[in-house]
Amino acid sequence: MIDEAPPEKGPRRFGNVSFRRWHEILQGSVRGLLREVLLGSVSGEVWEGWGGLDANEKDGGLVAEVEGYFMGSWGSRERLDYGTGHELSFLAFLGCLWKLGAFGDGAKGGGEVERGLVLGVFEPYLKVVRRLILTYNLEPAGSHGVWGLDDHSFLPYIFGSAQLTRPIAESEPMPLEGSAPGAPRPSDVAKPATVDLYRDSNMYFSAIGFINDVKKGPFWEHSPILFDISGIKDGWGKINKGMIKMFNAEVLSKFPVVQHFPFGSLFSWDQDPEAVKATQSVHMASHGAATANMPSAGAGAGTAAPWAQATRMPGAAAGVPSGSGIPYSRAPLTNVGSSAPTTPRGGAPDTGPPPPTSFPQGQPGTASNQFAVTKAPWAK
Structure with a gap:
């Protein structure tokens, strides 16, 4: 399908509009593919378990749901981007097929089906997505x-x-x-x-x-x-x-x-009244104190995302301004052309990499x- 929708030539900053043509080609064949998979691998007993719908309602209901998750797995044709939400949609697509019994007795244990899905389905899916990203220059979503x-x-x-x-x-x-x-x-x-x-x-x-x-x-x-x-x-x-x-x-x-x-x-959507509130990741929480101490940008200023705030690295040297950067980086910080140790934003003097006898070194700058x-x- 990618070959049927070659990208338009010429430089462009954002995604290639031929991606929308690719989406149209996929949309035109997806219903037949899903009917073949679902009706060929899901038993009549499983269909009856979904509300006792007749054949037409089953085809228009469950198949439409599965189709929605599948079509949401390949990026946005409107925004010409791809991100973790689209990846989540493909995981949900596999979850739908799992619930409908398309993978047989995999849910009963053993792990073979799960490993087969991860290595034999999800990794090939990622390879297709990566080709889409490179072919149509898809933007990162969010x-x-x-x-x-x-x-x-x-x-x-x-x-x-x-x-x-x-x-x-x-x-x-x-x-x-x-x-x-x-x-x-x-x-x-x-x-x-x-x-x-x-x-x-x-x-x-x-x-x-x-x-x-x-x-x-x-x-x-x-x-x-x-x-x-x-x-x-x-x-x-x-x-x-x-x-x-x-x-x-x-x-x-x-x-x-x-x-x-x-x-x-x-x-x-079934809200659990006893569900524990999701905790903030340590990565995001680590920016909390620094963000709280940031000076106000004034009324009317846009709100910056937590990960876009300037960080106040612990132990900063006196006189060194706190600016945007990596909160706890392992990055080597040296001044090019100077043989004297430098003082990075973290406050600790940088004496350069370990000597070759104590740590194997690769090509500088790589x-x-x-x-x-x-x-x-x-x-x-």
């Missing part, structure tokens, strides 16, 4: 810039860190620390050569690899949150736990994301040359 985890996706970091977490028995809870034997270190995400080695077998590294494909410069500079997370010493189990918490706080609990999520009979110890958002 991106937080460097204050966000990723411009477009979130779920591959949950699934990918789970791939690298230590093995557990079916009755065990998800581990809070540790890694699978032979797993790459979290810090390896900042090494392009290691990312290329694992991107075809792990979803976390695949997502990092796509970032490296579309962004230039040091990894710590264009992806500081991921870079901070790469310094966690307790293994992929802790990263996985933190990613799940962050997804709940930064995606599921964010109105700009869920305002576009439709509810129906498969995913209904992502493989990062060093020092980090404090990840949830590693406090």
Whole structure:
């Protein structure tokens, strides 16, 4: 379908309008595809369980719901963008098929169906999305810039860190620390050569690899949150736990994301009066004190997002103004052309990288040359 809707030629700042043509092609064939999948794999007993509707109502009701989630999975044809809300829509699409019994007895345990869906369906979906982004120059939907985890996706970091977490028995809870034997270190995400080695077998590294494909410069500079997370010493189990918490706080609990999520009979809006209020992620809460101390911009000024506020880094040196930047960066801070130690905004003198005998160095100015110890958002 991408080949049937080639992008219009010529430079443009925002998305290519041919993406709307691609959406039209998909819309024209989606109903037939879904009818084939649903009516071919969902039993009559399951249909009867959804309110005893007759054949016409079933086709127009449930199929229409599933179609809505599916069509919402590929970005916005109006805004020419793609983000975590569209990714969530595809997860809901798979959830609809799961509820309708399209995957057989997968819900009864064993894990084979779940692994097959993640590795055999969700990762190929992400590859199609990445091709759409590159082909039609889709804008990041609701991106937080460097204050966000990723411009477009979130779920591959949950699934990918789970791939690298230590093995557990079916009755065990998800581990809070540790890694699978032979797993790459979290810090390896900042090494392009290691990312290329694992991107075809792990979803976390695949997502990092796509970032490296579309962004230039040091990894710590264009992806500081991921870079901070790469310094966690307790293994992929802790990263996985933190990613799940962050997804709940930064995606599921964010109105700009869920305002576009439709509810129906498969995913209904049932408010639980005893539900615990969603907690703010540590990443966002870490900016609270700094934001509270920010001087007022005056009446009529626009409200800046929490992640766009200037940060007051702890221990700032006297006379060094607090400005916008990374709240707890591991970024190497040096003055080019000066041999004397410099004093970054954090107040601690920068003596440069460790000597070559104590730490392997990559090519200067590249992502493989990062060093020092980090404090990840949830590693406090």
